[in-house]
Amino acid sequence: MSFEVQDLYDVIKIVTLLVLGKNSRIKVYELKSKIEELCGKRMCVESSDINRALMELQNEGLIIVKGEYIELTSVGLKVSEDWKSLLLKSEPVLEIVAGLTDGSVTSLMVILSSFFAKLSSKLTIFTALLTLASVAITNFSSFFLGGVTEDISEIIAIKRLMDYSLNDNPDKVQRLKSIELLKHVFSLLNREVRKINIISAITCSVTTLFAGFMPIVLYLIFPTPYSLIASITFIGVIVILLLVRYRSKMTKVPLKITLIETLIIILAATLASILLGLNL
Numbered sequence: 001m002s003f004e005v006q007d008l009y010d011v012i013k014i015v016t017l018l019v020l021g022k023n024s025r026i027k028v029y030e031l032k033s034k035i036e037e038l039c040g041k042r043m044c045v046e047s048s049d050i051n052r053a054l055m056e057l058q059n060e061g062l063i064i065v066k067g068e069y070i071e072l073t074s075v076g077l078k079v080s081e082d083w084k085s086l087l088l089k090s091e092p093v094l095e096i097v098a099g100l101t102d103g104s105v106t107s108l109m110v111i112l113s114s115f116f117a118k119l120s121s122k123l124t125i126f127t128a129l130l131t132l133a134s135v136a137i138t139n140f141s142s143f144f145l146g147g148v149t150e151d152i153s154e155i156i157a158i159k160r161l162m163d164y165s166l167n168d169n170p171d172k173v174q175r176l177k178s179i180e181l182l183k184h185v186f187s188l189l190n191r192e193v194r195k196i197n198i199i200s201a202i203t204c205s206v207t208t209l210f211a212g213f214m215p216i217v218l219y220l221i222f223p224t225p226y227s228l229i230a231s232i233t234f235i236g237v238i239v240i241l242l243l244v245r246y247r248s249k250m251t252k253v254p255l256k257i258t259l260i261e262t263l264i265i266i267l268a269a270t271l272a273s274i275l276l277g278l279n280l
Contacts, residue, residue: 005162005166006165006166006168006169007166007169007171007174008045008053008174008177008178008181009049009052009056010178011162011166011178011182011185012045012049012053012181013056013057014083015034015035016031016054016057016070017072017076017079017080018083018084019031020063020071020072020076021072021081021083021084024072024077025069025070025071025072026069026070027068027069027070028065028069029068031070032047032050035050035181038184038185038188039181039184045181054070061073061075061076062075062079086158087155087189088192093246094200095143095201095204095207096203096204096207096242097243097246098139098143098204098207098208099139099204099205099207099208099210099211100207100208100211100238100242100243101238101239101242101243102135102139102211102212103132103135103207103208103209103210103211103212103213104211104234104238104239105239105266106131106132106135106208107128107132107211107212107213107215107231107235108215108235108266110124110127110131110132110216111215111219111228113127114219115228121220124216124219125220128212128213128216131212132209132212132213133209135208136205136208139201139204139205139208140201140202140204140205141201142201143197143200143201144197144198144200144201147201148193148197151193152190152193152194155186155190159182159186162182163182166182211238215234215235216231239262240259243262244258244262247262
């Protein structure tokens with residue numbers, strides 16, 4: 001299956017992969033019903049069009065037709081995930097890693113400030129509430145407002161490219177049907193993107209609060225100096241196991257180099273925070 005969308009059958013194949021990405025197995029008539037629902041009252045596809053698209057997917061090794069059921073192959077599953085990631089901008093690991101990182105690093109600043117300033121437990125809790133709440137709200141707005149704006153603008157750009165490619169089809173009837181189906185598909189994708197961004201924003205905010213309060217709880221319940229050791233160890237585990245491994249995997253940079261870079265950044269931010277606090 002080529003990346004370029006050239007005809008109606010390519011659009012149907014993309015819809016099929018997205019639908020199977022959610023269910024992994026579906027009956028043929030259910031798939032046809034879902035595609036027909038996308039068109040609404042206007043019939044933009046026919047049963048023969050869907051059958052041909054399914055045959056092409058099967059010949060390409062992306063699906064297997066077993067009686068009245070359709071299943072994704074291992075290759076089809078990967079292609080389906082790629083299309084989902086491209087069109088829906090869905091990356092559930094990102095908001096969790098971002099929340100854990102922001103929460104743990106923020107708690108590190110609060111703990112060190114409390115330790116050096118010798119703040120009481122009440123003042124430490126009050127400082128933690130204000131700081132973590134502001135970070136959680138910032139993360140929520142970033143993932144929701146910024147995410148929706150960026151994702152929808154990218155989806156609009158992808159749709160324009162697909163429309164441009166479909167306009168080269170010499171078959172006028174098929175060209176109009178494919179553009180009509182694509183319009184309904186992207187209308188549905190816009191709603192899905194908004195829903196995904198709301199879930200991502202909430203997930204990131206909750207994760208930020210959890211990762212931020214856990215080290216502070218450890219800092220408050222244990223006696224000095226074990227409280228500082230326990231809280232920093234907890235933060236170190238989160239940063240190394242999640243942030244460093246995630247960055248290393250996504251950037252294809254060796255784990256050791258990513259670890260050194262991350263530690264330098266965190267150390268610089270920590271020292272800057274401490275110096276600022278001492279000067280005040």
